Amino acid sequence: MRRQTILAAVSSLALAVAVAGPAFAQETQPLAPGDTVEGEIAEGDATGEDNAYRYDAYAITAVAGQRFEVVLRSAAFDAYLEVATQGAEGEPLGYDDDGLGEGTDSRLRFTAPADGTYVLRARPLSGIEGGAYSLSLTERPAPKAPPEPARINVGDTVTGELAEGDAETDAGALYEEWVFTGRQGDRVQIGLDSDAFDPVVKIGRIAEGAFTELGSNDDGPDAGLNSRLIFTLPEAGDYVIRATPLNTGDTGAYSLSLSEGPPPVEARAIRIGETVRGELTDDDTPGAGDIRADAYRFSGQEGQRVRIDMTSTTFDTYVELFDENRTSLASDDDGGPEGTNSRLIFTLPTTGSYVIEARAFSDARGRYSLAITEVEPDKPPQPLAFGASLEGEIGETDSRDSDDRGYDAFVFEGREGQRVRAIMRSGDFDTYLQIGNAEGDFTPLAQDDDGLGEGTDSRLNFTLPADGRYVLRASPLGSDGKGLYALELEDRGPQPRPGSLLVGTTAYGTLTETDATAEDNSFYDAYRVTLKEDEKLIILMVSNEVDSYVSIGRENEDETFEGLAADDDSLSDTHAKLEWTAPEDGTYEIRAGTFQQGQTGRYALIVEKKP
Template structure:
């Protein structure tokens, strides 16, 4: 994909010329579909036009002239500026505005030019005359010629199709980078494409028509020039013929139509170095060499600027059959020659046995290797790739057929070797591709060693407890069973980390409310750290308490944490509070010795969403979801209780869909935050007092009291941060509807990931991300998105009715289980009070997620998404009936985007002459872009002046917003360095 960005560094806003009273009071009328002539004078004397529109009308305004550089504005009669445009591109000084009207009513167009001269103003909209009859008709099997102007000026063609027709549309040109769109007759966009590949700038769309009727094709180019448009469909498809060719042979062939390939096949040996050349005096040919699995090994259009023939040099990664595809920018004959340069023995075999060690070498002549292996059911694939000589920077990718599953460049910061694990791999034929960073354009080389293991997958991590709990054997006291209370609160405080002082304060909050009594029992386990807080005699290890009343009264002083007055029931030694069986013992012992009508559980510590809760620094562990699920299940099974009533997660990020899916069978209600939580967090004193005063309180109301108090405390203690904080009360008795809705959404996506990945990527780029305000270099990437906001963006972006319906069902299910949610002003705009795991970059994916998450359909969605988003699309022959892959997702990892500065004017910027920086960004899988300004100081060091995310302004319902979206083609972005003194 190619995207252009115009980055204008603006220090002083230009003043928009005001309309004269006479012009503004008497604007000329213009209607949709109408063109009017005008006369420009200069920018201080614009002409004004008025039209009526309806809410949602998508309009296009064009001002064109051969005599003057035109300028356009769109606004309201009251003088509000809605949009403006100066130049369509750097080479096209006409003006164009594309806009969706926010409301019904009158609108005003201002048009003119920088210098005197005539211009034409054209207004296009849904109410204008139907111009489709004026468009050329193209039939299946036909090729038409056209002329591009620029990326904003589309030429349109119509054709008729039948529902289920598989069509291929190709716009090709030897001189123009073409762009294609396919839409319905009423203007709904179905598909679009910029480039066939990184090196082939032709555009191609292959799709299945959804309905019977008329369709529109739009063709544009980034520069002026001639192009050919071809359309193939079922009536023109023929069986693909593969002509065998051998080393040293020259064979004649013919390109029958633009965009259609002539195929050849040959047998090769691992390590063979080949030269494949296509020559023709009649056409401009191009050639692609690939593997039967669909990997592109090499492709070329022109040997040089003067020589339009095509040639590739390639070293075969394995022994077996290979494919060659030859195409051309016009029909005509060619000659294919394949020569063996060096006979090789690079790879002894393409089959991998588990634990087998492979060695090889990456050089400038040999940059790629492919290994095939079969995977049975129930295994985890572990691949370890290490450089053994040279400066080789390895890159490895794992494929299932044509789907990219996982890839790795560096196993750790500073370690250029590669490593990946893929748990619970479905059975099938897999490939591992080995290359260097940068692929063919890379600069490193050396020998390597690859080890692949197939290890049995386990449903539960090794730390999951499956044996019956035995608290007494693990140090819990034997004592008389207390009388059955109305409530028992079981507080599990994992303080073996930097929250030690804060969790001792939580224990004191229970004491401030009077502690345990016959109506409300408070039982707590505290696991302390040896290295942080030194209060309360600095005892370490794990202790068991029935919480007593506060006696010391030092909670209101500067003493933190306050004195703990409760008497220890048992010293349990140094327990690992992140170990599942220890939580099970605590729950079983507490429920057995302090039975109650209702049970509340409080988990107080660090939280990590899907990864778990309760961290133990000494043991370097965390309670995983499977351990938590097992602990709650076994505690209820052993004690004979029906379930827990409510769970308080006094920890970060625990309003997690993965977490709730794991614990929903065991709790009626849960109270958590989808965002980070800050001390003093949830008020245990309020919880205890409320249960004592009103033990029959509704669970949702209890949670609401706690959440309102939390936000009140945050407003008092963290006024600068409260806007992004929030918490929620969730009814888990109906959470199965959320899981079912997510399953259906994932099914829709994975049924056609190539079609849905662009929409998901756009929604992910703009979805609310929890913890976004934390610096990535210190806390890592923000990977928890709000699922409701994400689904709403999918609904906005997608034109697929099934996908939109599935997303809407998820939103409805989330709303149905949300009893109450509260948040600061900023978070309220976006949040539905839950988070789900969705990294933005493939490199940020934690492979552990695929094994640990209970939302297996969601992890399948992520696998499909990252496979499509990072692997690119598969291309087929235009005449192909049965899918025989020549092109597939590029076997090499996505290269870094290429940025080329094409123009900078002026060289010295000022407040009156802002710098206009023109640049070309070429790449795929781009998550976002940043504009960074540094100044080089006299000593050679750099000082950062500003770093700004490149966003696009959109106007919806009259409100302007900035979103992470780059439209294909040319865009203009105005970025500011800010006020104050700026060094020269």
């Protein structure tokens, strides 16, 4: 890391970028409970993936368990809301289209899972057209304790009504519960019908005062939006049926029926190592999803790993594995190597009989192929020392992960806060690296595909969260990859401490591979500033060598970083601009980083008071 703080005006490079760049288009604005914002989606706003829509973004600071309701109204467009943890990728925490029940306006309810900052997007459902809107945020009170479930017996049909004041899930969906008693192996069929909302039926048990879901259904076959669920009780006792809507905020009357389920699909024998060809027809018996299915029974040993493949050129396949009591153990839809085919890899927990149900994802007919093969058991990880380099090979006899990738595993000892780097190169396949804890089942804590910036080679930077043993997995990205590779493991030492920066100054720095790394493995330099409550800042980060990403936050008592606001491209395509107000007196940390991991290069960071 090389950085320099200069008590001077903005450099000529930074000034040129600030003046010549496009006008400020989009920034994350703070939004607090009680706020109502009158805004407009217009040309120049940020756009979503593939320019599919424009949006305005708002930052909500929350503590774990805090409950919110967001309402977006517009006469100009079909309103849509989504919320996600700041900096997170993948599916949002919650979203809503027409949940307000007033035409196309939106109401989103969500509960913060942890302390931190959450980004709310207000946008049209689709399209780059926009217009004026009104956005409000309110804090919701703690949920009321749910009442004792009402009793329902097999053969009963009961009616109920979801209304304001009923118990709610963390996502804000209303629900009512019914309880029944059954024996191990009993099969029940549950129907939930409503003309007022799209119903979802769930079955589970109460454990330590909390509902644990065991099965659910949204739209049963041939039932429109109504729900049908066939379920086999794994043990004797009380079970809870939960009636709830698909969309939060929906209310209305419903009817719930509980009856004996149809007999299980008769299972034919199949041996491990065998491939069978079958056909789903109108004569087949409904399976666990109330969808016509074929069933196959096989015997296995405790600890044995099996792979179940189902393929079809006619329909979207779905495979589910059960124990001999027809309790579901695992399932897969599109895990196969091609299209909508299924692949399930599973380690058998006990010696005995198991049942496979082969069916379509939605009710369909047609021919298919089903194969079950034994997978090599996991090989114990080999010790790997820091500073070591080795050459290896991924082949047919290597261990396979849940995505059917062959891999080699290595174990190393590390300390809390230690920064490690693994580099994997191969001329034979697209490399992929994962790090996880050595104890228990392997769960990745971090992964990397092409982070080295040299074609398809990998570089994974990671800060160890605790003292202990860690496993490094080296594999191809795809299940068909195999060949030679080279692997290195480096100790990068502790995370660098932040420097100091005075408001009104410019810092010139260079991001290098020795710098601190963020959770997404991107490099950053950190600067501390001392601010007064309500002091307003304008923070600019400009660079012609990296895609700038600037954030501000503070260090918690446990030395974790709490992000409060961030920006990527608000100044221009690759330059960041963040306007922010300090919520209280204190010391804050500004991070000058990159939007993409692995990027290095020079930058200028300008921190000024907002007039």
